[in-house]
Amino acid sequence: DGGITQSPKYLFRKEGQNVTLSCEQNLNHDAMYWYRQDPGQGLRLIYYSQIVNDFQKGDIAEGYSVSREKKESFPLTVTSAQKNPTAFYLCASSPRPRGEQFFGPGTRLTVL
Amino acid sequence: GQQLNQSPQSMFIQEGEDVSMNCTSSSIFNTWLWYKQEPGEGPVLLIALYKAGELTSNGRLTAQFGITRKDSFLNISASIPSDVGIYFCAGYTGTASKLTFGTGTRLQVTL
Numbered sequence: 001d002g003g004i005t006q007s008p009k010y011l012f013r014k015e016g017q018n019v020t021l022s023c024e025q026n027l028n029h030d031a032m033y034w035y036r037q038d039p040g041q042g043l044r045l046i047y048y049s050q051i052v053n054d055f056q057k058g059d060i061a062e063g064y065s066v067s068r069e070k071k072e073s074f075p076l077t078v079t080s081a082q083k084n085p086t087a088f089y090l091c092a093s094s095p096r097p098r099g100e101q102f103f104g105p106g107t108r109l110t111v112l
Numbered sequence: 113g114q115q116l117n118q119s120p121q122s123m124f125i126q127e128g129e130d131v132s133m134n135c136t137s138s139s140i141f142n143t144w145l146w147y148k149q150e151p152g153e154g155p156v157l158l159i160a161l162y163k164a165g166e167l168t169s170n171g172r173l174t175a176q177f178g179i180t181r182k183d184s185f186l187n188i189s190a191s192i193p194s195d196v197g198i199y200f201c202a203g204y205t206g207t208a209s210k211l212t213f214g215t216g217t218r219l220q221v222t223l
Contacts, residue, residue: 006154033211042200042213043155050209058210090154098204100145101211103154 003027004104006091011109013085021076021107023091031094032074033101036060036087043090049074050097078109085111116201118214126222131188133217135201144184145211146175147200155200159186191221 004025013019023032031050035043045058049068063082068074074093078085088108092101118135125131135144143162147155159170161177161184168175172189184201201214 004154042215045210048210056209088152092154097209098143100143100157100160101202102157103147106152106154108152 004091004093004102006089006104006107009105009107011107013109013111015111016080018080019078019085019109021078021089021091021109023074023076023104025072025074025093025104027093027095027102028071029093029095029102030071031097031099031101032068033092033094034058034064034066034074034076035090035092037090037106038087046076046089085109116203116212116214118199118201118217120217121215122218122220124220124222125191127191127193129191131191131195131219132185133187133199134183134185135203135214136183137203137205137212138182139205140181141184141203141205141212142181143204144175144177145202146173146184146186147202148197149200149216150197158199188219191219193221193223195219196221 007022033048034046044060046064047066049055065077090106091104094101116135116137145160146158149155159175164181166177174187176185198216198218200216202211
């Protein structure tokens with residue numbers, strides 16, 4: 001089946017540890033995105049990539065890092081510099097820049 | 113970043129009723145997208161609109177791209193319990209590569 005997968009669904013980490021969230025798509029989409037969603041809030045863009053080996057900061061990039069070494073993969077690292085990392089993280093992909101975005105199921109990160 | 117204004121913020125309706133919600137902006141948009149999100153899940157794309165005045169349906173859902181290009185509307189006819197969720201509008205403005213999201217409309221359906 002074609003789609004976007006995020007793993008794991010739930011993730012727990014201790015404060016001060018870096019953690020990497022996985023996002024994989026087999027839709028052959030060029031563009032990929034990472035969003036953060038807090039309870040009762042909308043989506044805020046962290047990073048996006050329109051092509052392999054290139055990515056841009058979104059609105060809340062501080063404390064996060066990404067890589068785009070393969071078209072199908074766009075992992076997000078939440079570093080210890082992120083002051084409030086507990087949130088629901090959503091990955092999305094799009095067949096082209098400025099196209100409709102399709103979302104994965106999300107990863108809920110809890111930092112203890 | 114900029115957010116779109118969605119209204120109403122929440123709606124409590126009875127099964128079988130029709131629902132209307134809208135999204136407005138001070139900027140002109142080139143594309144409007146409507147998503148539904150259920151608790152603990154990622155948003156699901158419902159309808160995409162690409163031209164001013166465009167009216168598009170997806171089953172019981174109908175969405176319109178406003179003539180002024182600064183607003184969009186979503187209607188749900190004959191609501192059912194599985195319509196429960198949060199509905200987000202989103203769009204691209206100008207040459208921006210980033211989607212701008214609305215604040216969401218929370219829909220509750222009672223039997």
